[in-house]
Amino acid sequence: MPFADIVRAAADQFHRDSIPVLRRRGWRPRAIAYDGYGSAAPDRSGVPAPDAPSRDMARVLARMVMRPPNAPSEGPLFQRLPEQLPTTARDARRQAAQNLLEAQRGWRMFIDVPVPHLPVTVHLGAASVQTRADREGYVDVVVRGHGLPPGWHDATLEATGTEPVTTRVFVVAPGPRLGVVCDIDDTVMVSHVPRMFVAAWNQLVKYTSSREPVPGMAQLLTQVLQEHPGTPVIYLSTGAWNVVPTYRAFFERNGFPQGPMLMTDWGPTNTGLFRSGIEHKRTGLRRLMIDLPEVKWLLVGDDGQHDPLIYGEVAREHSDRVAAVAIRRLTPTEQVLAGTQLTHPVGLAPEVRALAESGVPVAAGADGFELARALHPEALAVQPQR
Template structure:
């Protein structure tokens, strides 16, 4: 059935609403950003620019899914699916990096979502982000939600529905865990926005193989990439993961702009909220948590493990080298260590994916393949 006929026959109602604004006065930076968005938005509309949607990869269970997207202005004649191209389209992905940071968001725009046979209306937030949980019955697997702001600008967003009864899931940090850029953290936004060639970022040795082995060990395992990176770099990160053989999965990123309480959003708070969402949305899953010791991952994972001891399977921490520690936070020593005591989850540390895989094999968490143990043993030292 075509999109147009599905739209006409879809049924449903408003099932998700944006969080209400706090009663106290917003932070001055947020007020300035709101004025800027209003002024620029009016100017673009006078030039006949139109809203366009950038879809993100969503996830959910068989009865409730999370739909993610961003609403941006686009010049007249821009195809509706400009942001909705295959991840392997190298030219499209190369263009998008800087355009995503230069784009103007459309705050509070109502967005229509067609998923299955149900239609929903959800609003974008003040940063143009659509982040809505919708109650809809879907079978396990990958589905496509249809999103639009006006007839004719429909795009599709992938939705991964996790099968009921899934026992294990994987949550992975990105920067310094699966990817190394060899730049100080303050420059990562610029790097990801303007430098888009494959040679500009390096894969952490052995991490794609580790994730593939975990996926084979747990065939129904959902893979969620959790990062403090901005939604602006979603296409760049998606392309990197695809090109280097990482399992496909949703990315939970954040908006770097001002909030009602501060100039920038808190990265650790974003990760705490995302982990709490996963624990609530998938109560039967025990998570393998993967991060690095260059920032706050060990303490964040420890707090989650203490709050939800039955939701953590294993914690895997990549140990950064001294130069990487310097770039991450300005010191040669790790910023944080995993502080939990006896009775906490199994914690494995190693300098790369080969060492982590070998350690998991020694613990009996992954079957040992031919010659893998010898190779990993040389790397873990």
């Protein structure tokens, strides 16, 4: 038996053995909801089309985990200063104790106990779907026939033995439209730690103030949204699902647009001990192109790892679905921390010739301000139907 299968079986058995013990201590299942995305059926009259149930869809994401009865909510942490600073030593001690308790969530989520195969019902608009969590507690379900108009909407998840949880889904308007796929680590935020330790850093250190935004990236994405209203912004990252609350807080604190995050999970798979970040991004991009067939994408990443290679492959194979590629050039120090060699002088490594072969416009710059200047407006001119 392959070693990865042994590790995976041991992890599954540990989770199965842990759940009864935690239940006796008062722990119960809880749904951790993540933002999703979807499409609306073509409808120009304001009346749902007869074929709407087969033309609209939504992807709803969540995870079922065990939590103690007094566990805090799974919302963003440390996204702002307290409304009132402590005025006495007693208040300061109380606030410090509360911050310490909440900070423990960082490494408590690092050892989440998932609830596998739990029955879940998802309600969105006019549709409801019954499904089950997978072996790691994840719910990734497509809801069709929701009948909702474009924009943000609430979906409700009901699972056996849990309180109902509401999550959000961004429904994209029908017709040709621009969309944005954006990497996170080293593209919109810099952690100043080696890439091999970023995952642990994100898990164990929950203070979003310890991360710095890349200058101009929030402004770049916001400008795209202002010039192209209704643009979906999807953050595609190799980071773990556990750190989504941290990223949400970082985005809100630094003015980044809201958008679904497509993350990955740690642990053994059917093919190895660790998941492939490259395959995660390849699969994520192809899934987006299938789910949202009328969207033409602006792909934003950095040259510290494999974004130019992945984006180049996608642009060459589906040049009609890629509006432009924007690559942030890392500094020499960031290149070292990212675990890669220094980049080609023009900012794109030689092995990504696929970008040039695709004929898709490519912009490179040290930050969001340079990328905004390098991106020509005509490259993003995808006119939506109104």
